[in-house]
Amino acid sequence: MTNSTRPLNFVEKIVKEDLDSNKVQAVQTRFPPEPNGYLHIGHAKSICLNFGIAETFGGQCNLRFDDTNPEKEDIEYVDSIKADVEWLGFKWDGNIKFTSDYFDQIHEWALHLIKEGKAYVCDLDKEQAREYRGTVKEAGTNSPFRERSVEENLALFEKMRAGDFDEGACSLRVKIDMASPNMHLRDPIIYRIKKATHHQTGDKWCIYPSYDFAHGQGDAIEGVTHSICTLEFEEHRPLYNWFIENLPVPSTPTQYEFSRLNVNYTITSKRKLKQLVDENVVDGWNDPRMPTVSGMRRRGYTPESIREFIDKTGVSRNEGVVDVGMLEFAIREDLNTNAARAMCVLHPLKVTLTNYPDDKKEVMTAPGHPSRDDLGSRDLPFSRELLIDQDDFREEANKKYKRLVIGKRVRLRNAYVIEADEAVKDEAGNIIEVRARIIEDTIGKNPADDIKPKGVIHWVDATDNVDCEVRLYDRLFNDASPDAGGKDYMLSLNPDSLAILSGCKGEKSLAASDPESRFQFEREGYFIQDSRYSAPEKLVYNRVISLRDTWAK
């Protein structure tokens, strides 16, 4: 949600000014992904910006697939992108658009340019074209095919279209300036031969327009007023404008650039993310450790938290790196107020309450949330044998340790205060059981002798509980900038990014919970059932994020 009190970002200011000055009547934006991969957190920023602006200024935002390269694109991606945009909570206006919807029009515009003497078919191959283009510091040279006649160009382009040439044999170029300091203006290629089947147009075409020759035109056709993209397209803007000025387009959109989102300890490059998937470093594009929208969704992030994170992170032209801590803060903030509480013991250790009758059973009642009555309450069976976490017991400890210690007391959350008497060990010396006593009449009140416990620990009944598997995630990379300066990010993978704990014991109420609902396992963190592996007979929980821990080990 857009925070109404925050100042407008620079793009919003431009939109507001254009609206106030009547430069535009209504704002029209678009989110233009290429369907060649899954959406990640960086795309989420673009989505929030484009849809967000339309929303706050009463305009519209289209979803348009920029599908000018059939070799890299696939319908699978089209579907996942649609699902991700919707999940994030945005609705595009009208039908979904495809740049390929405009191929006929774009083709006509290519013809228009040829007739105007502004475009020509060039027979230079890739390598030759590169040589003629010059370098970033040296001017290029005109192609020897630059002065072909309009008739010849028309005929040649038609042969390209008809499939008479092999891929790479020639291309259609626009005649601008081979000496321009801007490389994109050195007679850019606007149509190339690709004998590939397109996911939308099938085999209708064997020539496809380039990004530069399609994007702005698509914007113009859709009446996009503000074409928002990332900084690397800045140098394309003169070309973008050139086409808008030299073609009889129906409207005149303007391109604005903002800096893309970078998050430390994270990579956001489709190619690199794909490598993690292909090499099975992760469990697919939606692995809970992936910065993809689908991965974050499976991890347990809420759409609200992602939108909030992006809002707090701002929009500017500064190339910065946002601390993952901000993302973690956003999801903790959301889940703290919205997730129901529950108890789950991750590393069970048996506690026998020696002064509690073997045949006695009680049912404790605990609130679903400390401050939200609407989240109801839950019943917690309690008996002589309980389970607590191994980390919550020590035979002896210093005063800083606020959990169970022999001879000391601790509060069992939502139940009695207990005092430990002895630790039972196996032959190897491992503690396998703690023998303790309850202090009578301490439910909801302090001990009568006024010796108050220092801490509170969570627990679960030793038999009346639900078994589950818990997956603890940590950052995928140990390096804050895994791929900076051409570093090999595969070398900084965190070997401990996933820890699978089996035999965890959760409180009884979990068995009946909705697979989609998120919980705070008290004193541990926030969890959600894993959409891939969890089943009613075998619950699997993903840890979304741990609780903030100032005690820090």
Added chain:
RNA sequence: UGGGUCGUCGCCAAGUGGUAAGGCACCGGGUUUUGAUCUCGGCAUUCGUAGGUUCGAACCCUACCGACCCAACCA
């Protein structure tokens, strides 16, 4: 000896000639049956550096330094 863009607290980010918002992180106090939450307080005499203009500059000018982008028939 090309062009473009950017440099405000550890991180993100307002401010655009009138004397440095906010968030994250961090550090303290209080509350607390989650070492959580909540709450109170602290946290840039300084805006990449050096000059200049001005009564007054982070904002204007000049030079310098640093970072990023551009030589796919990718987007």
